[in-house]
Amino acid sequence: MLVGYARTSTLDQKAGLEGQERELREAGCERLFIEQVSSVDVRERHRLTEALDFVREGDTLVVTKLDRLARSVAHLMGILDTLTGKGAALRILSMDLDTSTPTGKLLLTMLGGVAEFERGIMLERQREGIAKAKAEGKYTGRKPTARAKSAEVLKLHGEGVGGTQIAKRLGIGRASVYRILDEAKAGAQTG
CATH class of the missing domain: 3.40.50.1390 (Resolvase, N-terminal catalytic domain)
Structure with missing residues (x-):
């Protein structure tokens, strides 16, 4: 078939x-x-x-x-x-x-x-271009969107909102939500 x-x-x-x-x-x-x-x-x-x-x-x-x-x-x-x-x-x-x-x-x-070889060459050229742009001060990378919303994530979590809903409301990924929560939890345990 x-x-x-x-x-x-x-x-x-x-x-x-x-x-x-x-x-x-x-x-x-x-x-x-x-x-x-x-x-x-x-x-x-x-x-x-x-x-x-x-x-x-x-x-x-x-x-x-x-x-x-x-x-x-x-x-x-x-x-x-x-x-x-x-x-x-x-x-x-x-x-x-x-x-x-x-x-x-x-x-x-x-x-x-x-195909794999071509992709590897393309990625190498991309890394070289980024390194050159960084050296010239023209490349700063993307701004971390989720980390900027850490306070909002923690606030919503404190109100009992689940991770998936927090991600949807704030327009960030679920993994980012859980990373922020885990980091806050680890900071609370060591602090």
């Missing part, structure tokens, strides 16, 4: 999602898993997890493009290991690549390695 997976990063990319769905159906996919979520937060990609759970021996997971599936070589290799362990394959339409063949597996691994 051909199992399709389509993803866009934002809700604004409706046409892109419809295009992926159309390509997957034209390729013969009988079952589709579709989601709109960033590639960065793998834990939030529930439909990808469902697709990987769904595939069985002899199935092929089909995507239109590699960047719709994996965010890094390590992530790609993890997906490939999962599929291989189940006796399934991966097919990437834009590359005409199918991992059910030894050549397809080799090409995918090589392409993934090149």
